[in-house]
Amino acid sequence: MNTHIESGSGVNLPNEKLLKLKGIREQWMLLGLAAPAILIIVAIILIPVGWLFYLSFVGSSGELSLEHYQKMIEYKSYARVFLVTFQVSILTTVLCILIGYPLAYFLAHLPQRLAAIFMLAVLLPFWTSLLVRTYAWLVLLQKKGILNDFAIYMGLWETPVKLVHNMTGTLIGMAHIMLPFLVLPLYGAMRRIERDVMHAASNLGATPIQAFWNVFFPLSLPGMVAGSLIVFVLCLGFYVTPAVLGGGRVVMVATQITAILEQQFNWGAASALGVVLLIATLIILYAATRLLKLDSVLFGQD
Amino acid sequence: MAIAGFSRPDAGSIRFGETEMILTPPHRRDVGMVFQSYALFPHMSVSENIAFPLKLRRVGAKERAERVDAALSTVQLSDFGERRVDQLSGGQRQRVALARAFVFRPRILLMDEPLSALDKKLREQMQIELKQLHRQLGVTTVYVTHDQREALTMSDRIAVINFGKLAQIDTPQAIYNQPANSFVADFIGESTMLPLTHDGSDQLFFEDYLIATDFPTNSNDEWSLVVRPERLFAVKEAITDPDETILFNGVVREFVFQGDTAFALASISDEYDLSIRFGTDSSEFQNVMRPGDKVSLGLHRRDVIIIPRTT
Numbered sequence: 001m002n003t004h005i006e007s008g009s010g011v012n013l014p015n016e017k018l019l020k021l022k023g024i025r026e027q028w029m030l031l032g033l034a035a036p037a038i039l040i041i042v043a044i045i046l047i048p049v050g051w052l053f054y055l056s057f058v059g060s061s062g063e064l065s066l067e068h069y070q071k072m073i074e075y076k077s078y079a080r081v082f083l084v085t086f087q088v089s090i091l092t093t094v095l096c097i098l099i100g101y102p103l104a105y106f107l108a109h110l111p112q113r114l115a116a117i118f119m120l121a122v123l124l125p126f127w128t129s130l131l132v133r134t135y136a137w138l139v140l141l142q143k144k145g146i147l148n149d150f151a152i153y154m155g156l157w158e159t160p161v162k163l164v165h166n167m168t169g170t171l172i173g174m175a176h177i178m179l180p181f182l183v184l185p186l187y188g189a190m191r192r193i194e195r196d197v198m199h200a201a202s203n204l205g206a207t208p209i210q211a212f213w214n215v216f217f218p219l220s221l222p223g224m225v226a227g228s229l230i231v232f233v234l235c236l237g238f239y240v241t242p243a244v245l246g247g248g249r250v251v252m253v254a255t256q257i258t259a260i261l262e263q264q265f266n267w268g269a270a271s272a273l274g275v276v277l278l279i280a281t282l283i284i285l286y287a288a289t290r291l292l293k294l295d296s297v298l299f300g301q302d
Numbered sequence: 303m304a305i306a307g308f309s310r311p312d313a314g315s316i317r318f319g320e321t322e323m324i325l326t327p328p329h330r331r332d333v334g335m336v337f338q339s340y341a342l343f344p345h346m347s348v349s350e351n352i353a354f355p356l357k358l359r360r361v362g363a364k365e366r367a368e369r370v371d372a373a374l375s376t377v378q379l380s381d382f383g384e385r386r387v388d389q390l391s392g393g394q395r396q397r398v399a400l401a402r403a404f405v406f407r408p409r410i411l412l413m414d415e416p417l418s419a420l421d422k423k424l425r426e427q428m429q430i431e432l433k434q435l436h437r438q439l440g441v442t443t444v445y446v447t448h449d450q451r452e453a454l455t456m457s458d459r460i461a462v463i464n465f466g467k468l469a470q471i472d473t474p475q476a477i478y479n480q481p482a483n484s485f486v487a488d489f490i491g492e493s494t495m496l497p498l499t500h501d502g503s504d505q506l507f508f509e510d511y512l513i514a515t516d517f518p519t520n521s522n523d524e525w526s527l528v529v530r531p532e533r534l535f536a537v538k539e540a541i542t543d544p545d546e547t548i549l550f551n552g553v554v555r556e557f558v559f560q561g562d563t564a565f566a567l568a569s570i571s572d573e574y575d576l577s578i579r580f581g582t583d584s585s586e587f588q589n590v591m592r593p594g595d596k597v598s599l600g601l602h603r604r605d606v607i608i609i610p611r612t613t
Contacts, residue, residue: 196338196341197343199308199341202327203335204354205359208329219344219345
């Protein structure tokens with residue numbers, strides 16, 4: 001009458017071995033599918049980075065030495081380059097947050113379809129050449145540019161204000177270019193906040209402002225931190241915009257690397273700069289991950 | 303949602319006692335709401351969730367902790383205060399949402415299909431617990447559900463609402479035994495509706511069956527007979543008194559055994575079928591009815607429900 005399946009040790013379950021084999025084979029096939037990507041990463045990232053790393057330890061006479069790193073400590077100009085790089089990156093990130101948070105908030109509260117249209121406006125710059133956008137800013141911001149002309153015409157200021165070839169211009173251009181990188185993850189995080197949760201906050205007695213600071217803001221924070229980190233890290237290695245809009249006055253690491261290569265053809269010194277920047281970035285990322293428990297943000301929940 | 307203040311009605315009045323609340327924003331209504339999705343704050347622990355309304359009301363830290371503990375023990379989650387919300391099961395989240403809704407002693411508790419995400423067993427268990435909690439707290443509770451059985455289980459009074467209009471408001475017993483119209487009769491419980499005709503005197507008929515005498519009615523009014531499946535019983539002929547029992551003759555079309563009860567569909571005329579439901583035992587019932595069998599179905603006259611017909 002009754003059938004029941006035997007289990008426990010010593011009993012062969014039907015198809016047990018075959019099913020196990022099947023599972024293992026599926027995992028190998030997954031790895032196989034990823035193999036091209038893994039090969040490319042090794043070929044175009046790991047090997048060149050390793051080569052640069054090696055070059056940075058080769059001295060001017062061809063033997064292994066630390067001279068490039070020693071120079072970096074000795075000459076104040078190097079310290080200033082790193083200082084400027086971090087300064088520009090931090091300020092750009094802050095600007096992006098100040099502009100991007102309200103923007104993402106607005107988008108997240110629009111009906112889905114309307115939000116998609118506005119999002120297009122945010123993404124549109126993504127599809128134009130970086131160089132074109134940067135030069136466009138140059139046209140807008142220069143001494144006889146549209147912005148100065150307009151402001152003087154409106155009587156906001158009398159003589160043309162220097163908006164470009166300095167820190168201001170660099171920051172304006174970089175914030176504009178980096179904005180989508182902040183808005184996208186932030187918008188995603190805000191969309192994931194359930195409407196009921198906000199209702200619950202006000203139901204429990206929170207004024208709209210209290211509900212925002214106690215519930216909405218903390219829940220949007222992971223998206224904001226993820227976006228900020230992306231912006232910050234991208235800024236650290238940014239080249240085009242500071243080079244064009246900074247006009248030689250805002251020297252960031254990437255600009256300095258180009259200068260060393262073009263003027264001195266010194267691969268070792270350039271590599272050493274790159275290595276220090278890379279390590280600094282990794283340290284910052286690691287610290288941020290530790291401090292803010294970002295694992296779940298960057299690598300998915302649980 | 304209108305009671306909590308999240309949707310704005312076109313017109314009307316919402317009064318708590320004598321106070322008009324319709325223009326009051328949600329955060330000043332003092333209504334504790336349990337959401338269908340629970341709507342717990344995912345960035346707070348269980349205790350922090352429950353303490354949230356108390357913090358907003360500036361309850362001191364010591365009293366706050368005491369009240370959170372009391373609320374936790376009321377919902378039987380005393381050891382769960384430090385847990386994160388995502389470490390809880392559906393039933394536990396439900397309890398936390400409940401504790402958060404009553405911990406600040408709101409004037410009204412509002413439950414919007416609070417149990418609909420739980421499985422059947424847990425749902426039935428929570429229904430009993432909610433009833434106990436309600437007795438313990440003594441706070442007026444408005445409970446929204448689409449599950450008619452849950453409505454009957456939970457309520458002192460049921461308001462049946464159809465397309466925004468109140469269809470009937472009464473005790474569960476009255477709603478079930480004296481539905482006011484066909485929507486209520488159909489929505490609450492199982493029922494078969496049979497159209498009635500009257501012969502000019504005060505008698506109502508379904509086809510040839512005399513259903514009611516002494517039923518004075520306007521000739522323009524139309525009526526239906528509501529038959530609850532469990533009020534019907536299969537009878538052996540000749541033992542029933544026609545003054546007490548209406549006897550329908552039919553042919554079994556379908557028979558379903560469902561464990562605690564069995565269900566049969568019998569056609570009593572060309573157009574109409576009656577459903578009948580009866581308790582099972584281990585003896586003969588499973589075999590009693592086969593499609594094609596003739597059957598007589600009795601209905602006590604006291605179980606006759608007559609409602610106006612809507613077309």
